[in-house]
Amino acid sequence: MTRTLIVITDHERQHFLPAPLIDELLSLLPAHRIVDPLSLKADDWATLLAEFRPQLIITGRKTPMLPDDIAIGGDGLRYVCHLAGSVKHLVSDTHLRRGLLVSNWGNSVSRVMAECGLFLTIAALRRASHWALAMHREGSWKDGNTEFFSLFERRVGLHGFGAIARELLRLIQPFGVKLQTWSPSVPEAELAALGVQRAASLEALFDDNEVVIELASLTPRNRGIVDEAMLRRLRPGSVFVNIGRGAVVDEAAMVRVAREGKVQFALDVFTEEPLPLDSGLRGLSNVTLLPHLAGPTTDRQRDAGAFALENIRRHLAGDLPTALIDAEAFARST
Template sequence: MPDRSLLAVLTPYEAEHFLPAPLLAELRALFPGFRLLDPTGLSPAAFAEKLAAADPTILLACWKTPLLPAVLPARLRYVCYLTGSIKTLVTRAHLEQGLLLTNWGGAISRVVAECALLHTLTCLRRATQWTFAMHQKGAWKNGPTEAVSLFERRIGIHGFGPVAREFVRLIRPFNCAVTVFAPDVDAAHEREFGLRRASSLEALFAGSDVLVELAPLIPATTGLIDEKLLRLLPPGAAFVNVGRGAVVDEAALIRVAREGQIQFGLDVYAHEPLAPDHALRGLPNVFLTPHFAGPTLDRYPDATAQALRNLRAFTQGLPLEAIVTPEVYDRST
């Protein structure tokens, strides 16, 4: 049985919300002597010193955990990361040296997919336009509106990771025709999820009433969604991005958005936070949220529940979920 020495590196805020009493009790039962380190204010050198002194077998990490030092403690075998983007914590060299790493994987994907659905419905119903008009102008509808339903729409998805898969499941009651463009989608996915593969990114955009952007941000996708692609969307279509802002050429998006023919639902941006005077603010066809598609506060424990399953499996020598290999690392944002 592997050593059960565990160091948890979480700020008080992270500990409060990721480790509510029932889950903290589970962690203490699994690792009776576990230690909790608050990284607030620690320099990289100070953190490295404390990590070396603790010399744990397992590190439970979160958003504010500093980047691991190049030379790891002698006993450290496993980093269980409670959240998602691992490149601020671990380098590829760490993984090549044999460090085992997991993250939250698909534990919070349904919550991100829920936000994608919020943006989709808001765009289709023209809710931003009507919110502005009713609050600021005292408006009321005068006859039929341009709002449309999600039922039986053509949905295009760029990328097919855990969030995209949860989104497909979430919209099943709407009987949509779903098309996906992603390098790893195959015939088995078509059968399992009831979708079809697009022949190209251009075909995906041209054939979608709603385009949901969920591709990872890697060198090959940075700025990939350009003006040409956005203009392939049919008039009245919606473009939703709850993935990564820099996948889109934001200047091109602004030019298209200003014309008012496409609805936009955006949770992520090329540069964050969004400037107070940003050109996207105030456009009635653009629904904006402040990069909050990730887990809502009440769902943080979903990530901890998966982490506990992995920690328990590690102590028993069983397979783990959401392992980040060097190959997965390369594809990650």
Template sequence: MSIGKILVVLTDSEKNDFLPETLQKELSAITPEIKWLNPDFINEHGWDDALSSIKPEVLVTGWQTPRLPEAPQKYMGSGLKYVCHLPGSVRKLVPRSWIEAGLIVTNWGRSVSHVVAECGLMLMIAGLRRAGYWNSAMHRNGAWKGPDLDTRSLFGKKVGIHGFGAISSCLVRLLEPFDVQVSTYSPAVPDAILNEFGVSRSPSLEALFSENQVIVELASLTPQTEGIVTETLLRSIPDGGLFVNLGRGAVVDEAALARVCSEGNLHAALDVYTVEPLAGDSPLRRLDNVLLLPHIGGPTVDQRRTAGAYGVSNIKRFSRGEAMEAIVNLEIYDRST
């Protein structure tokens, strides 16, 4: 199967990070008909000009690529069949109507799960060591440790993971040297997978929260999981425990989390929020026992080429008529954020 033109719409920094020179050469080996555009061109001239004149079969996109128009029929008629989105969520880029009309869309899938898991491990250790508090206090207040130090270690802890997918499985492997006991609440995951990773199944979400000193939130966001982490669940975490969220912010009752943490018995380490960016007046920003990151759990700059290589591999599969990975179908689209 031959492939037509490829249109790449990335900023210079996205191009350098996701598609360094070696990957650009791999793209050129698939087809010499590659057109590179900066998103500014689309912002100025619109998609009409680019799609109707270039007539790409494959569109490669990044975070800064402008959103596709709402009506797909006109543009797919020009030959566009596949959008290879190098980052994760596609909802800001691709209207649902395009997927309904048959456009193939892929994203970075599981290619960066290990890097997200690395961030999760960092949040766990930093949260237990109270690193967020001490970093700020030493920079701003000249603070130093006192006799009532409340730092904890990850070694030997009971860790509960809500949701068990690709990131969770990578995290479990990273946790192996710490001799932790890991359990999960993820009813749809077969016992065989949990046994493979040495993870026990928690009978309920209530048991998961009340029986573990560290809770890691990695459940996907669906109508059923939105707001499922309630104040009652958060209060059931043992005193001195840690709640980590690097999954989806809206899974948690954020106001309740702020209330519980404000009482001092629960610590939190967060990378995701219900509304992003996190509001400047959010009570979470005022709590010394809440470590905050600005949703940077995805691939670091030096690891974005991993996602780029994954995208190039998918384009190769598309060119050969082979099965592709990380396809965003309507079900996945609807539960993504």
């Protein structure tokens, strides 16, 4: 039997693994122990690992970092099944190089993240932040000069074309939009089959589209690639949405452009999180802000739990789990 530690908070257990998922999980893992990481004191974690010697650990956002010298492979730890996204608080590249298998929620949350991208796009087109502030604080109402816009038949550019972009494509196509992407690694035949045009360059993506949605991964090349010059390619009245990675955008430059009020911004991710109280992005009526909510909603965290359960079934059957974190994915994660 596989010795298994389930190190998640009560909140995570209720939302990622509601019944019957928790019952199915525990039936697969008779040699298990459940630990709330919030109850662990400074030395408890190392002692627990040394005494229980887990071969499988199911982890959440509050699970402590694994010690570098933990036994890996053989009768030691073989697999860490992480219920959430980032694993950098949990494992190091040393663990990966030593052969530890680590997975996260993979693409199980992509459709919900895409939903948030669609929401932010429509909110920005309808000037939702402006009216939320103006109606609450100033008692405002529309007049004959009020402008607001629809998503139907817009030109939409996607910077990046991974799993979230593909789910967003499915959600946004009914609006009859013309879609472009800048993601050089995606084969031309794949884009053609999906009805997506490849932009000539990232600059062209910003030049040619009325809505640009940021979905690029955070690689060394992409850090700060959306700079002030790039943002100034957006035409007046256009929309820039970021549900990807905050550091892909030069945030100081974005503040300068946003303050001019000519472009609508809708942002869920930021270079520094939580967003500082004195951030120049706060208080601007043309900037819609969310506190990194594009991940799984409270009711859809169970999708990640079901994905983890399937990965554990695969592991117990001797197959490789999906959504494994390799060195490249670890390096570009935040």
